[in-house]
Amino acid sequence: MIVCHCARIKSSDIQAAVAWMRAADPTALITPGKVYRALGKRPDCGGCVALFVDVLRADQNTGVPPVLRGLRKPADRRRTR
Structure with missing residues (x-):
């Protein structure tokens, strides 16, 4: 499926880039x-960004790596004003 007409990016291109990035660094956060940089391209009009993000979310390799999950501290609800 074509995701970005301006840069001629297909969903398979995105999936291949994600797989390559994950293989190169299993702990990388993929954005x-x-x-776009891994593909050597950049968004032009921005009309594809929502679909681009949907393709990334559907890819199981895009998720937060297990070693980085749960690192955020719970919010302190007793803040003073």
Whole structure:
């Protein structure tokens, strides 16, 4: 499926870039900007960004790596004003 007409990016291109990035660094956080750079492209009109993100979310390799899950501390609800 064509995701970005301006840069001629297909969903298979995104999936291949994600797989390559995950193989190169299993702990990397994968963002749309990093995928565009990995493909040597950049968004032009921005109309594809929502679909681009949907393709990334559907890819199981895009998720937060297990070693990085749960690192955020719970919010302190007793903040003083």
